[in-house]
Amino acid sequence: MAKDLTSREADYSQWYNELVMKADLAEHSSVRGCMVIKPYGYSIWEKMQAVLDKKFKDTGHSNAYFPLFIPKSFLSKEADHVEGFAKECAVVTHYRLKNDPENGGVVVDPDAKLEEELIVRPTSETIIWNTYKGWIQSYRDLPILVNQWANVVRWEMRTRLFLRTAEFLWQEGHTAHATAEEAIAETEQMLDVYADFVENWMALPVVKGRKTPNERFAGALDTYCIEALMQDGKALQAGTSHFLGQNFAKAFDVKFTGKDGKLDYVWATSWGVSTRLMGALVMAHSDDDGLVLPPKLAPIQVVVVPIYKSDEEADKISAVVNSLKKELEAKGISVKYDNRDTQRPGFKFAEWELKGVPVRIAIGARDLENQTVEVARRDTKEKMVLQMNDLANKIENLLEEIQDNIYKKAQAFRGDNITKVDTYEEFKKVLETKAGFVSAHWDGTDETEQRIKEETKATIRCIPLDNPLEDGKCILTGNPSTQRVLFAIAY
């Protein structure tokens, strides 16, 4: 167990908070609810961004940038949006400070009051559809496939690093289409992009599904999501993709002339993932010794620690390491040679373990004689002695194996934690004892969903896309149901 790190068993929530800070991922700032993403944490986010950005571009999207501020009146234009969307927003009311002649420092200049307040964007559908109005006249202008990487603000009262912060970073895709079919296909495509990313880069299996009407995004006709399971048995929504129908086009009067010459409203989608994924990455794989990072997202994939007693030994080791480093880097593997002379090897081992570096290589004088190195895997903690010959290839294969293994472990865990229940008693018992996803029949009404949520805190995470039809009875009301849905207590 890492020094001073609370264990998962003792307090999972505390373990998470400590780990995020001790591993130098993020910390609380002096601004309530806003975090500082530290360089090590940010470098993981940059890797996530690079992979996602390439996937967006490969599927035909371009990036653009829209204003941080949204006129207050815009939020009122789409009725469901304003009704359903949380009202906890940062509101800009003034545009100037002035020197305070009495107390020094600055005060807000009361003469500089805005005529209309501006809202710091909590999401950008309104400002973007107001912009699209000017971009779209005919079917030739469609589709518009645009993404934005941006910061957004939602004034959360209870915040946790990465999982729920007032300001967070995200990407929001906003597309415009000539037909409903095309918009739905886009919505589904982007869900697949997210699932592919989370499974194959974050090494985290997800359930793809649709939200119930009650859990949909405000203004959406349909919300697709991917849901992942954390080690404490709670679910985490890792990404959403919304089919918005013509709601925003109607609210902002965005029409196009079709090939047939007829005017119609434009069809819309939006989709997003955020720095919340950082929280999911930490919670899904890490252990009581620190982070466990999947190699594909680890900023440092291999760390090399020299073990020496004299300068002469150190020099000999460095010569070998530098050549190994070059070989690994030629394969696109990122390597850190930790030759600090201010710290002992044991300290370094613990530090890189805490930071989740997938492979650690130690080399001492004896190794040089034997032409070997000691290799330690972060995921399984296994150590092995490997011959130096062909080492770069062996490390490359090992990294792939680690990526696979982390995924399989998470997959096995999830497999063990999807429980089918047929009664409300069982349902409550599973939630209390083992949590995880609970697969149960539901009568399809808002009322039942709400009552279950009130009584158990469990929400319907999704109706899985590949759900088999199956006759059954609602666990709460006994009313007939045609399929099971996935419940869980969620982040």
Add this chain to the structure above:
Amino acid sequence: MAKDLTSREADYSQWYNELVMKADLAEHSSVRGCMVIKPYGYSIWEKMQAVLDKKFKDTGHSNAYFPLFIPKSFLSKEADHVEGFAKECAVVTHYRLKNDPENGGVVVDPDAKLEEELIVRPTSETIIWNTYKGWIQSYRDLPILVNQWANVVRWEMRTRLFLRTAEFLWQEGHTAHATAEEAIAETEQMLDVYADFVENWMALPVVKGRKTPNERFAGALDTYCIEALMQDGKALQAGTSHFLGQNFAKAFDVKFTGKDGKLDYVWATSWGVSTRLMGALVMAHSDDDGLVLPPKLAPIQVVVVPIYKSDEEADKISAVVNSLKKELEAKGISVKYDNRDTQRPGFKFAEWELKGVPVRIAIGARDLENQTVEVARRDTKEKMVLQMNDLANKIENLLEEIQDNIYKKAQAFRGDNITKVDTYEEFKKVLETKAGFVSAHWDGTDETEQRIKEETKATIRCIPLDNPLEDGKCILTGNPSTQRVLFAIAY
């Protein structure tokens, strides 16, 4: 001349505004002073970001992210900073909206007033140094070499796309060092990084220099800058790098224990470039037909337009183009095959000219017979017929030649527009007739600088780094001076 584009001679300022919009770079949003950066414009910014980001990382910096909001009291902590920095800031005073029962829509909830107002960051020195306090105890924690890519807001009253907007995108580097020497070396290094980028990627020559005390960043002991010349003879500050001394460390009480065990305040730098560079790029090279983009920053480097009369011809041309496209892409050259059947070749030629694509290739049936293509350069408008054999290499060389040529043209223009003057009469005459940089003696006082600015609108852009010492007399006061400084009317 491009359709509907005002010429530079008729109205340079209008030409610029129209070009930015017609070339799909950016447009005004519904939020006063905030722009929308459109996909084509944003793709140029992304190329700039990628190059700069690599240069920052190659010089040892990491990215991180700090809060969008700054507590109002922070701005008062560094006396020069608060005194000198513009007070036009967006101020957040409330954190919640609520439904308006009377008029529908939403209103600001008066019960949700913040105890302390938050300022949307106009720059992040204060919040970052408040954070660094927690990161720095000993010399072992130094240097901190951090950069942030972010949006910032300064409530400008008169705005112009890219050049001056209320919200803009930028990067801000913030470094912390154990010694003044190291911080000064960092300040100078980052100025060199900027100059290298602007000259070798943007193809725009710059003067490296230092600001006068009067033009320094608020809180800096020394401000270095790079200054470029636009086609209308106005100067544009393209980047700044500040040596902040210990001012922010003192304001936020950031001390470190040195190797000698003594406590001292930390030394700081900050440096930044912004989407303003997009404005410089447009204004420096473009002409009355549209954008002229240097190949190294052009999102599309080569456009291929087929010229055909039948489907059969079109198919034959496409086969040839697809193979050429692959060859070019294998060299890292971005190619757009514009085979839209909804537009005529002449329309396409004008469109890609407007958008500044460096090389246009046209292929018709006759070309297929002759194994030739028609190649047009955007920078010189020259056309040539080239044999298809070895074409990819020829295009690669041509792109390099265009990059060089654009730089040399800007360099020659600047050479013609640095004028040495020795009297105030000459000074004023040059400003009125040809503008550009005016090299003149100045007595070194704030008063003289201010009076010249009031009377002529010209400011001291910088004291060039490589300035030769030379005895002379101030053009305004006749007082002795030891060197010339560069004046100009600036954006």
